Structures are given as C-alpha cells and as structure tokens.
Amino acid sequence: MTLQNKENELTRASLELLYNISRELATALDLRTVLQRVLFLSMRNIGGISGSLIVLDDNGQPVESAIIYGSQVYERTNQQLRATLDYGLAGWVTRQRQAVLMPDTSQDERWLRRPDDAPDRTGPKSALSVPLLVRDRLVGVMTLVHPEPGSFTLDHLALVQAIADQAGIAVLNARLYAESQRQARVMTAVAESAGVITASLQLDEVLQRILEQISQALNTEAVSLALIDPQEDVLEFKASTGGKGQSIVGIRLEMGKGISGWVAREGRGVVVPDVNEDPRFYPEIDKITGFKTKAIACAPIRSRGEVLGVLEAVNPLDGFFDPDALLVLTGIGSLAGTAIRHAQLFEQLQAAHQRYRELFEDSIDPILITDWNGHIVEANRQAESMTDFPNHAMRNVRISQLHQLDDEKLGTGFENLASGDTLSYESTLRTRTSREVPVQVNVRQVDIDGVPHLQWIVRDITERKNLESLRNDLISMIYHDLRSPLANIVSSLDVIVSISSLEDDPTLKSLLEIAMRSTERIQRLTNSLLDISRLEAGQPIVDLKPTDPKTMMQEVIEALAPIAKNKEQRLDLNLPAETPLVLADGDMIRRVLSNLVENAIKFAPAGGLVSAGAKRDGEWVQMWVEDNGPGIPKSEHESIFDKYTRLHAKEGPKGIGLGLAYCRLAVEGHHGRIWVESNPGEGSRFSFTLPLIAESE
Numbered sequence: 001m002t003l004q005n006k007e008n009e010l011t012r013a014s015l016e017l018l019y020n021i022s023r024e025l026a027t028a029l030d031l032r033t034v035l036q037r038v039l040f041l042s043m044r045n046i047g048g049i050s051g052s053l054i055v056l057d058d059n060g061q062p063v064e065s066a067i068i069y070g071s072q073v074y075e076r077t078n079q080q081l082r083a084t085l086d087y088g089l090a091g092w093v094t095r096q097r098q099a100v101l102m103p104d105t106s107q108d109e110r111w112l113r114r115p116d117d118a119p120d121r122t123g124p125k126s127a128l129s130v131p132l133l134v135r136d137r138l139v140g141v142m143t144l145v146h147p148e149p150g151s152f153t154l155d156h157l158a159l160v161q162a163i164a165d166q167a168g169i170a171v172l173n174a175r176l177y178a179e180s181q182r183q184a185r186v187m188t189a190v191a192e193s194a195g196v197i198t199a200s201l202q203l204d205e206v207l208q209r210i211l212e213q214i215s216q217a218l219n220t221e222a223v224s225l226a227l228i229d230p231q232e233d234v235l236e237f238k239a240s241t242g243g244k245g246q247s248i249v250g251i252r253l254e255m256g257k258g259i260s261g262w263v264a265r266e267g268r269g270v271v272v273p274d275v276n277e278d279p280r281f282y283p284e285i286d287k288i289t290g291f292k293t294k295a296i297a298c299a300p301i302r303s304r305g306e307v308l309g310v311l312e313a314v315n316p317l318d319g320f321f322d323p324d325a326l327l328v329l330t331g332i333g334s335l336a337g338t339a340i341r342h343a344q345l346f347e348q349l350q351a352a353h354q355r356y357r358e359l360f361e362d363s364i365d366p367i368l369i370t371d372w373n374g375h376i377v378e379a380n381r382q383a384e385s386m387t388d389f390p391n392h393a394m395r396n397v398r399i400s401q402l403h404q405l406d407d408e409k410l411g412t413g414f415e416n417l418a419s420g421d422t423l424s425y426e427s428t429l430r431t432r433t434s435r436e437v438p439v440q441v442n443v444r445q446v447d448i449d450g451v452p453h454l455q456w457i458v459r460d461i462t463e464r465k466n467l468e469s470l471r472n473d474l475i476s477m478i479y480h481d482l483r484s485p486l487a488n489i490v491s492s493l494d495v496i497v498s499i500s501s502l503e504d505d506p507t508l509k510s511l512l513e514i515a516m517r518s519t520e521r522i523q524r525l526t527n528s529l530l531d532i533s534r535l536e537a538g539q540p541i542v543d544l545k546p547t548d549p550k551t552m553m554q555e556v557i558e559a560l561a562p563i564a565k566n567k568e569q570r571l572d573l574n575l576p577a578e579t580p581l582v583l584a585d586g587d588m589i590r591r592v593l594s595n596l597v598e599n600a601i602k603f604a605p606a607g608g609l610v611s612a613g614a615k616r617d618g619e620w621v622q623m624w625v626e627d628n629g630p631g632i633p634k635s636e637h638e639s640i641f642d643k644y645t646r647l648h649a650k651e652g653p654k655g656i657g658l659g660l661a662y663c664r665l666a667v668e669g670h671h672g673r674i675w676v677e678s679n680p681g682e683g684s685r686f687s688f689t690l691p692l693i694a695e696s697e
Contacts, residue, residue: 031174035066038167046156048144055140088112089129090141099130101157104149126151130161132168139172206343207239210336221315247289258282260310267307269299269326299329303337368456374399388432403427438465524591528662535665547586549614550579556593567606574613582690588666595659596625596686603629620689632678
C-alpha cells in the first residue's frame with residue numbers, strides 16, 4: 001500500500017470516527033452521559049488508558065467532570081481534579097487555551113506529580129490535553145493518559161483536538177440544558193416550598209417540611225435546622241434528616257462557633273466545599289454524632305430582618321454543591337423564617353389559650369363570660385356549682401337574671417366598662433333553686449378571639465357577711481354592757497378624788513390618775529363604736545358648734561403627755577397665735593386627735609418625737625399629727641382607714657383596727673378629708689381638714 005493510500009485510509013477512519021462521535025453525542029442531552037461518551041470514544045480510538053474531562057462555566061469554574069480509568073467510570077470527581085485544574089496540565093491548557101502533547105510526564109513541569117507517578121509504581125507516562133472551544137468560548141478541557149512514554153504523537157493530538165472540537169457544541173448544549181434543568185428545579189423547589197412550608201402551623205411539622213424541601217432541592221446526605229435561643233445566646237439544633245444526622249438534634253452551639261454559629265452571628269450564608277480546609281469548621285459535633293461532614297452549605301433563617309436560626313445542608317450526593325445552592329438555601333431560609341415565626345406565634349397563642357382555659361376552669365371563684373348584651377356565653381365549673389345551672393342551661397340565661405346589677409356603677413348598657421377598668425360591687429345571687437347568696441361582683445371587659453366580652457367574677461361573701469354581723473353584734477353588746485359599769489367606775493373615782501387628800505399620798509394620786517385616764521380611753525372607745533355605727537348608717541352629725549382647734553389640740557396633748565413621758569418621748573405642738581374657729585362636734589374631733597396622737601406614741605420609738613399642729617388652708621383648717629416611727633408602705637395608705645384593718649408589720653403594737661376607721665368616718669361626717677403621708681423608715685404624718693365657720697355665722 002502506498003503512502004498516499006495510507007493517508008487516505010487514515011483520513012477516512014478519522015472522518016468515520018468524527019461521524020460516529022457526532023451521531024453518538026446527538027442522541028444525548030444529559031451532561032454526564034455526554035462526558036462519558038466523549039471520553040470512551042476518544043480513549044478507544046487513540047489507545048489511552050485513562051482520561052478526564054472537566055466542564056467549565058463562563059467564569060472558568062468547574063461545574064461537572066468525569067474520569068475513566070480503564071473501563072471504570074469514577075463519578076463526583078470534580079473536587080479530586082481541582083488540584084489538577086489549579087496546578088496541573090489541565091489548568092495550563094485552560095489558561096493558555098492551547099493543546100499540549102506531553103511525551104514524558106516526568107520531564108515536563110506542567111504535569112502535577114502524584115505518589116502514583118513514582119518510578120517504582122506507574123512511573124513516567126505519555127499525556128495529551130486539549131481545550132473544548134465553541135466560537136472562542138472555553139467550555140472544558142479533556143486529558144488522555146497512556147502508561148508508556150512516547151505513546152502519543154502529533155497525529156493523536158490532532159485527532160483528539162478534532163474530537164474536542166466536535167464534542168464542544170454537544171458539551172455546551174448539555175451544560176446549558178443541565179443549567180436550565182437545575183434552574184427550573186430550583187425555581188420549582190422554591191415555589192413548592194412556599195406552599196408546602198406554610199401549609200401548617202404546627203412547629204414540628206413546619207420544621208420537617210422545611211428539611212424535606214431542602215433535601216429535595218439540593219440532594220444532600222443530610223439537612224439540619226437550628227434556632228437561636230435568645231435567652232442564652234446559643235444555637236440549638238431542632239430537626240435533622242438522614243441517618244446519623246438525626247443525632248444532632250438537641251445539640252447546643254455557642255454563637256460564632258462552627259460554620260453554623262458563624263452564619264447565625266454574621267447573618268450571611270456560605271458554601272464550604274471542603275470543611276477540612278475551613279478554620280470555622282467545628283469537628284466536635286462529628287465526634288458526638290458519628291457523622292462524617294465533608295461539605296456544608298449554610299444559610300440564615302430570617303424573619304423581618306431578624307436572624308432566627310440557620311439551615312445547614314451537608315454532603316451533596318453529586319459530590320459538590322450547585323452554583324445556585326446557596327441561593328436556593330437562602331430563599332428557603334426566608335420562607336422558613338416566616339413559617340417558623342407564624343408557627344411559634346401560633347404555639348404561644350395555643351399555650352396561652354390552654355393556660356387561660358385551665359385557669360378559667362380551675363378558678364376557685366365562679367367566672368361567667370357574657371356578651372355586651374349580658375347573655376352568658378361561657379361559665380366555669382364553680383359557676384355551675386354556685387348557680388345550680390348546668391353549663392348548657394346557663395347559656396340561655398342573662399347575667400341580670402342571676403343577680404341585681406349595679407346600674408350606677410356599670411352604667412346603662414355597661415358603658416362604664418368600656419375603659420377597661422375593673423368595677424366591683426356587692427349584690428345577691430339567685431340560684432336556679434331560688435337560694436340567695438350574698439356575693440362580691442368584679443366585672444371587666446376582656447377580648448376573646450378579638451371580640452370584646454364581659455368577665456364576671458362572683459365571690460361568695462356569706463362568711464364575711466356573717467362575720468361582720470357577729471362583729472357588729474359584739475360591738476353593740478360591748479357598748480351597751482360597758483356603759484353602765486363604766487359610769488359606775490367614773491362616779492366611784494370622782495367620789496374617791498373628792499374625799500381623799502391626794503397631795504399627802506403621791507402613790508394614791510398616781511394610781512387614781514392612771515385609773516382616770518384608762519376610764520377615759522374606754523369611754524372614748526365605746527363612744528367611737530356607737531358613732532361608727534351611726535355614721536355608717538348615714539346619720540348626720542347634729543352637735544355641730546363653733547370650736548377652737550387650738551384648744552382641742554392642747555387638751556389632747558396635755559391628756560396624753562404622761563403616756564409619752566413613760567416612753568421618754570417628746571411632744572411638740574406647732575400652733576399659730578390665732579386659729580380660726582371650725583364648725584365641729586368637739587367631742588368627736590377630740591377623739592380623732594386622741595386616736596392619732598395615741599397611734600403616734602405607739603409607733604414612735606422610745607426617745608422619739610411626736611409633733612402636732614394646725615394651720616389655715618383656704619376655707620379649711622388643716623390639723624396634723626406626725627411621728628418618726630417605722631412608716632407605712634404606700635400600698636396601705638388607703639386600706640388602713642378601713643374597719644378591722646391593721647398594718648402587716650411583723651413587730652409593733654396591735655389593735656382591732658377601728659381607731660383610724662373612726663377617724664375617717666368622723667372627719668368625712670364633717671365634710672372634711674383625712675389622709676396619710678408616709679414611706680417605710682421615714683415616719684408618718686396624718687392630716688385632716690375641717691370647715692371654717694362661715695362669716696355670716
């Protein structure tokens with residue numbers, strides 16, 4: 001055969017090869033399939049033992065790759081070929097866009113030597129590498145290797161370049177198709193995620209749906225989700241998928257620690273192709289879970305600009321993350337933030353509703369809920385028990401059928417409740433069996449599911465009423481039973497004083513003075529008890545006369561000076577030279593002053609100071625008594641003027657709680673007012689006002 005015939009035969013063989021390659025590639029759109037076919041056809045026709053083909057995007061970054069050794073296809077190899085692309089032969093071809101024939105790899109610095117290239121192993125080889133170009137657009141680089149140096153020739157190089165030129169369009173089309181498929185998958189995944197993730201308000205279900213959507217979109221070995229605990233400033237893993245990945249649930253990570261902690265703190269997503277090369281990676285979690293982390297994509301979960309946690313996808317099954325992986329993860333993270341926040345708020349609402357229901361049902365007081373027309377819409381167990389109405393029957397009852405409403409306090413149509421204040425009054429509850437129960441009613445407006453209602457708390461005060469009745473009976477009995485013997489004691493003391501020479505017997509004089517002061521106190525107490533009953537019954541003060549406040553105060557101080565002297569206390573009187581007269585019942589006001597001064601002496605420490613005074617205040621005269629005792633908390637400034645109320649002091653004098661109650665009723669009976677100014681540890685100042693005599697009088 002002549003040389004010309006041989007060249008013609010080679011040309012026909014090459015054309016046939018290119019035709020077959022074109023036909024093979026035309027039937028495939030899957031990028032990986034295209035790569036494998038190009039490699040197999042090239043190796044078979046030039047005798048290569050191994051080969052690789054790396055596909056590049058428009059920025060020169062690898063997006064897919066394949067490697068064949070013998071007849072074995074290796075997948076997910078782009079990370080393995082990264083070093084070659086950066087430092088080896090394929091990288092040089094990529095940068096220079098030139099084909100290379102390398103007869104002996106041991107003699108060329110462009111070959112990246114590996115341990116397998118040692119002379120005692122595979123040793124030197126022959127290699128060639130060509131770029132895949134489509135109209136000056138670099139789409140990839142193909143490298144073929146033969147175990148014998150010098151095996152490849154320039155003809156082989158030309159043939160492989162022709163194959164590469166033929167395959168370039170197919171590879172580009174397959175890459176673009178893969179990108180469009182990936183983008184479609186991403187858009188579909190995000191769109192589906194929006195519907196799936198927000199389809200539930202149960203937090204556990206929402207978290208699981210989020211993980212499932214990420215797993216489908218990114219095709220990874222495991223996906224996990226962690227939320228920030230704002231109380232302790234830590235990241236806690238709440239859910240995970242994939243085998244050993246489940247064991248990460250419950251692990252708490254400090255903010256800033258590990259890749260997840262970094263993302264949570266910085267609020268920025270990140271893709272780490274190789275965690276062993278990233279100093280932020282925290283390997284202790286792998287030790288705890290037994291999971292082997294290779295690559296991570298992590299993005300923050302956001303809601304209204306706030307970072308709630310992180311999403312973490314681990315170990316892509318394709319060997320590497322798609323370029324759009326972080327975009328997908330970030331998009332789902334935004335959807336997840338809204339869904340998680342809604343689920344958390346729903347759980348809080350459910351928990352609050354459950355707590356309210358438990359408090360409502362377990363309350364020791366009967367509670368009824370009505371609409372603004374007074375129709376009962378809900379009642380707890382205690383309400384059923386008190387009213388004798390079963391729950392279903394009570395829904396046909398109006399609140400006014402159960403007790404007499406206080407229209408003055410509530411207003412017509414309950415308009416006085418619109419302010420949100422709680423109003424209280426006493427009434428009588430009528431049960432289904434016509435039983436009457438005295439009750440204290442507390443009513444206020446409440447919102448239930450956004451609709452205003454009225455809440456009625458009805459407290460049975462039968463025992464309190466009975467106790468008040470007993471107290472009143474006891475007081476009445478004490479008053480009536482004491483008056484007669486007390487009058488006899490006073491008369492007897494007067495007789496003893498008139499027939500005795502007290503100056504000759506100081507001891508007897510002291511005893512008689514003590515007896516006189518004690519009987520005077522008992523008289524004041526009994527008279528005060530009677531006056532309390534009269535004033536509470538609404539009877540007016542009839543013995544009103546022009547009275548000198550200065551004289552009354554001097555008499556009280558003089559009468560109580562011996563008691564203060566026994567405690568080594570100083571009594572100061574601060575009175576102007578002239579004090580205008582007031583219209584008052586002198587006996588009642590003396591008892592008011594006596595009660596206030598006695599209290600001051602009681603509570604002032606030994607050696608302390610008690611002062612009293614009076615001054616004109618417009619159309620009133622203001623009188624006060626002040627001490628340097630322990631003081632009174634502001635929370636008790638009003639209640640101490642109620643009957644049977646005593647200060648909640650652990651130490652100090654005790655009483656029955658009627659003295660200040662009498663003072664209030666007596667002063668208010670004179671149309672004045674009484675109040676206290678005090679703070680704990682700063683003493684107390686009791687003041688009251690009395691009206692001046694009108695000028696016409």
